[in-house]
Amino acid sequence: MPPALSRLCLVLFVFPLILLAYTTPPHIDEWVYPFLAERIAAHPLDPYGGEAVSFGRLVPIFEGVPHPPGFPILLALLGGDTPAHPERARWILLPFLLLFLASLRPLARFFRIEAGWGSFFLLFSPAFFLSAQRLMTDFPALSLFHGALLLLLLPSPRPWWGAVLVGGAIFMRYTFLLLLPIFLLVARRRCAGTGRSSLCLVLLSLLPVLLWNGFSWMRYGATHFGVHLGIVVASGGGVTWRLGALPTFLGGVLVPGAFLLGNGRKRLVVAFIVGLLLFAGVAPRLDPPLGRKGILLAALLCTNALTFLEAAVAEMQRVRQREGEGGILLAWAGLGLAAALVSFMSARALLPALSPLTWLLLRRFAEKGGGRGILALALLVSAGLSLLLGFADRSLAKAHAAFPRHLAADPPATPIWFAGEWGFRTAMTQAGFSPLVDAPGIPLPQPGDRIVVAEGAAPAPIPSPLQGHLRFLRTEVVPSTFPLLLMNERAHAGFYSAGWGCLPFAPAEGEALERFTWYRVEGRNTTP
Template sequence: MVSRKAGAVLVSRAAIALFAIAINIPFVNQAFHMDDGIFLIAAKNVSHNPLFPQDLPVLFEGVSVADLGSTEHPPLTVYFMALCGAIGGFSELGLHLGFLVFPVILGIATHSLAHRFTSHPTMVAIAVLCLPVVYVMSHTLMSDLPLVALWTAAVALFVHGVDSGQLKWIAAGGVVAALVAFISYAGLCLVPLLGLYALLHRSRSGLFLALLPLAAFGSWLVVSFFHYGRFTPSFLLSHYLLVEKVLSPTLISRKLIYALVFLGGITIFPLALIALSKKWRILTGLLVGTLIVNLLPLVADYRFAHKFLFVALFTAGSVAVWEIVQKAATAVYALRERHRPQRRLSDSPLFGELYRNPAPLDDLFLGVWFLGVVVFCVLFYLTGAARYLLPATPALVLLMMRRAEEAVIPKMQPLAIATATFTGLTALGLAVADYQFAEIYRSFAENFAMAHQVSTKTAWFSGEWGFRTYLERAGARQLGRRDPRPQLGDLLIVPTLATPYDTLFSDRLSLDATVLIAPSRVVFDVPTMSADQSLCLTVGMPIHDKSDGVSFIIDFLSPQGRHPLRQTLLLPQDGRRWSVWEIPLTELKGQKGRISFSAAVNSSGNADADWVAFGRAHISETHGSRKEVIYDFLAHFQEARIEPEPGIHYHTPGNNAVFPLTVWLEQQPTKVLLKKHAYRPAWPVRLMDADAHAGFWSMGWGMLPYSISNRDGALESISVYTVCRRVDGYGETNPRWAPTWQIN
């Protein structure tokens, strides 16, 4: 028979579950957003490859990858999405209804922890569900909310098991923690956290079962290694640590500022965080925030309103972290003193109260939970995006509630009401803004075919997020970065915000080129010439803006003498743009010799920045409508003879006069603008905008979690072009272009 107290707890948790569903139901038809589409592609592959659904070729941000096995997200979210799709279809409505289970789990798990650590469990659970970052992420299909929901559930089960001494609950917590590790690599942080709780409460079984996620995840890595033929996290780790340099001091300091501002703005409303802190901490936060506003380039250009908002949020986040650090440090000191019997800690007025009750254990555990997540995010993520901090939010609310219960603050009830009201309104405003933002791409795709009469044309796009998802549904095809497939008359669609990337059709083109600095020459031994051969190359000036022109000479050298092929004075206005040259070699039929490329100083005698670059250089032979490449110059660069001018200092590494280099220059127009679609969501609260670049997602754009739009600037602009010139695809890698995945 259930006791009255236990019955009340069950009723409270049922009410929390209903509350979680009720507040999120209005958003179940939200458009696919951000990375939802990538998870959806893998989920649809479960029926084809149930053991390794991420083993499929895709284009992501224009780069062809063989599989998704090296992402930071193991496939548990993908499996759950596939289950939802099998039950309710892969529509927005069906998937979002299925994902409502995660706010429910989060609410119930938080209530369980709050019942253990505070006197107001229902208030804490509701507060967590209404945090702006939690509420907004509850309407997406990415792994962020499943991560925090199962993370909190694992902690709740494990804590209950250790406290009650029941092995089944400890084991349940370990199993759920293992599931968390299969959502994100960050979930492995639960292992030391659960181990700490078991250690503090002297639970040997807890210490053993806390290792369960490591055992399960390690087994999966072994299986994945034999399937993919590589250690799947290796690419991610090397990219983050060696390429992006996530541990560089500059990037760490920037991410720390992100984290503090977001903690102050999208968790508990700043009023509560500031009210619970001491005045000197508030003043310190205001001072440091003001210095950052005036010194940091990302923030220095903000309008006054945004600067004020930045300082307020930075102060709130700073004092919250400060409070938690002090609480954890005090707990550590108190616990250390407990193990010194020769001293009576209870005689200390500062630590006497801690000595007489178990609060230090709880403060230390919750503090390590919160601070551990923040430190992990600051160290190992690329940006300080708010959603990365999600696993820290339950601990933050629990700690702040414990702080409020200890504090004696006049008019505490009005403060609590004001905090709840403003936090809820902020969450609702951001959720509406996010809904409108996601809707941009669904609306564009639905109207695109009619607006541009695409039935007889192929449409291509370069971008990600929901932009990709809905254009693929409309029949458009993703364009690779070095993809020459679009034909004359095809359509090309490019967003401003949805991670656009450069392609062969961009205004600026990068080529792997050979660079000559005047005066110098490079000579290549070439095969015997035939009548149907021609020399093709693309020419430009890498430092055209600092040059007054350079002579570029191409000769054929043979025992019969020197045969000029082309001599041109490249001027800056011409060299700023790639130009394509095709030189017939008909007159050289049957001759064996060398081709030389020379750069010479023009008549002015000024050699400053006289650089010439030529790329895609090759000799081809025509066979009807087909061309066969006979000789590639860049491929034979190591065999070429480089002839610098004696006595010249070229101011390059090794004093090289000729060297290979990737060069970016403008190219001849490849497309003509048909129409630019500008989208201005009606809701004034913005997750990001074109003026302040305030970004809830951060992504490196700005350092505010939200802003108020008071200008007529478009949030997103989508340009539609028609292809007016075929691009030269010579020398480009030709990967197996990924299939177009239709999302029905």
């Protein structure tokens, strides 16, 4: 990549990233980690004790939080007034971003990728661009893992410090346990070590999470990892849905312009037609049905997914012929996809597989002698889509944050309760409104009180004592000002969770950005 283009890409990445990160209100699950940080600061020897309201229920924190406490501990130490102003704590993500950036050029060289293209395709992927703005564990854990590999690639490798960073990544997200073999493979390639030294690296990497689970066993009577492993096993049926959503997510959030880099145009055309027929058959069964634009988008994303598959198959053939770094990339990609499938399908869940899959695609493109013009066009598609999704995502967060301010401008005469999570919950709670909680001993609305349900904020079902006693008042519709939606069940868009839809993003096609539905509690059944 020419130096001038590289500098331009860096500016186009950094400026919008900082702008969006510091102008987007708290969003999605960002409220969780400041909440945990506040609890850890107040009760350091009981970090996951007590209960919390989650999706309309009182849930034991120990069972409700699936990740180790590494990230909230960091927030407790450095976050300052994080609980009161979660968006201000996003500065904590800056060191992780710098670490990730520092790792890109050495890693690209190790895997024989042109550093400029290999770096910016990662930075401008929708999965990375949006995750790097969120105060959650996905991006920091990925950065620590990249940093661990960077330490192995120094002129004088530092495997022990690398193991410390891998341990930090695992202490933030259990799924990074699956990437520990990749660290060991690179360490074996770079460092002349014995089996005993590899075992010591494993033990050092696992030390934080082993200590945490030993503590949790003594404090709570069970290991935190064991409890959540049991939950994952019990929900094994969800793997089928995650596998079904994998092609569209894989094709949409890593390299959206992958079809431009594909080899074998006839195969790509066939893949597009197959994807088109598949979703044309599935679309009418969805409720509501997937529109024409949605079907075309799904077919294109499936075509992208096939492009990744073709690159992986080509790499397998090269690995059979000779030893090389391609085998490590394939193993990394496979384990990264496994990490997504054992948790839940979403854009951020695919981050562990982002680097290897992108670099496999670029290696295949270079092998076929592809030109820089096509690379630039594919990168432009990724950058443009990431920016569009970033601003569209901010619009939803702003709609949730603005709603209680609108209520404050005209103080209500009767109490108002709400159903909805994420940033909507944060904003409503800070404004003094109460969430609906279906639990013994928790107050519920009385006759005459009003309830507002935010459809696009994962509202919990109305508590059973209120069902049949609500009178519909009105629905306030917030129109979408962008052509794509990220989280909308009606459009089947589930960027942050495939449980919302089979597409990572979807055409708006006149669909509202958000709907706020109002009800009044009455003493008899007046449900329309």
